[in-house]
Amino acid sequence: MTAFQQISVAVGKGFVRDKASLFFTFLLPLFFLVLFGILFGAMEGSESTLEPIQYIAPGILSFGIAMSAVFASALTLVSWRENGLLRKLQLAPVSPFTILTSRFSVTVIVAVLQAALFFAVAFLPFFGLRLESTWWMAVPLFLLGVLSFFSLGILIGSVFKTDQSASAASNLIVLPLGFLSGTFFPLDFAPSWMDTVSLASPLRHMNDGMLALLVRGEGPEALLVPCGALLLFALITTGLAGYFLTRGDQ
Template identity: 45%
Template sequence: MSAFLSLSGAILKGFVRDRAAVFFAIIFPLMFLVLFGGIFTDRGQSQLDLIQVGDVTLIDQLPAEARAAFEEVFTVEESTDRAAALDEVRQGDADVVVEMRGNELVAHYTRTDQVGAAIVQGTLRSFVDGANVAVSGQPPVFSFSSQAVEDDSLQTIQYVTPGLLGWAVAMSAAFGAAATLNGWRSSKLLRRLQLAPVGTGTLVSARVAVTVGIALAQMAIFLGLGAAAFGLVLTGAWPMAVPLLVVGTLCFMAIGLLSGAVAKTTEGAVNMANFIVLPMAFLSGSFFPLDGAPGWLQAISRLLPLRHLNDGMTDVMVRGEPWSAALLPMGVLAVFAIVVTALAAKLFRWETT
């Protein structure tokens, strides 16, 4: 135990004194959290910018109730210059230009924002249908209402935080393991430790303990800052995210060990870990959702360990899923860690050749 504590303290001091390691493990990921938090916090439902060219009878003659609903969706600006209005849409300064051609409402939109264009077309079509019903004098047969499945406390930042936290932990664990292994090997420290009266198990467990401790500190800082500054609210069986994060840390430590075992220099090991982790972050939904990605890309994403870490933490921290929702991701991450660690051990060499 004394050797374990001494080694753990030495490794932790080395981490704290390495400003670059602290920056990339703690400060750099927090910059993304602050960025996304600043973008999404207190952002209400944004209105669509609509430019009305000339007289648009359908809009001008909307009943009071329908007019109120229309103004909740659109910010209306009137214009007599059709060409200038179209240029505003083309340049992204407005969402749609509408004009009347007889009894036809014509909407001009830009193809560069396909999501916004779909919303504009669907919304305007619904108002046209409503106006047709009103003109016919026939009461509507069906009505519509919508309700979110989550409560009102749910904010966009809650979906952003698990993915950013998963990426931060993956990056820190992989880079730390890769740099440590290769650095110790290059400086002959591994050979000295091999000759010292310290077992390999003690050395490995000390490195694991420090890495897991850093990951838990990252989690505490992320969640604390998110709650204090951006209104993050944890739901469901969120404490289950702790063991899930621990297993995920071990998984990405294994990736770092593999990089350190294969590369001949510390810089090469870190670059190899970065080559693995950074694309994985984009393909695993750490920065943006993959719902609109092609099926083949989503299939690849499901093979990546970071995708399972992100999905598991989102389930138990945000979606209100029970603790059992974390079991499958933990199993996948554990199997991945075992396989990659075995491969790293097979490729490991005490000396650089």
């Protein structure tokens, strides 16, 4: 078994054994789906607007993936540092790229399982979610979204040294992004400054792209701006994470 496989299996086992992580990873998006599905269930969309479930589902899924990816990568890095595993991995004949990609692969698998469970519930007659035929084009956007929030979590884990501080920082960053990115309400009804500020949020771009491809039926051109923004965000946060990790080892 290669080092990549060994680390991936170890991370996967750790995730499965953490009941709290399992609960919040898979049930938190469903909680928001049920909550907003009930709140907006009586509303109907017109010919020019989306039905509530069509609007809120892509955003809630993106938010759930963001939460799980950020928390998983941030707390994993902090845990590895606290128990000395990070130092052992750095001294082992394993490249940092292998370590990060193995952890990222587990994050992608979890995100895919999240999405599968989420859509299985959202497709129920009570919610009535319908996807357009262009849904499959959202796959690269989905992967770049996972990468962006994974890298954000690595940055948080690089800066904050304890579980409590990393968890608090993750909440303070991700929760406001949900409200600034149009996850729970359209930004058309928000102040203009909020719409401008939200352009710096990776969740805003993931939401916009998922909405365009999953339920609006737009073409591949809808991928350009969201994918570019997510890739740029991932590169910046990865670079910053590398800087803080290097400085912390000195």
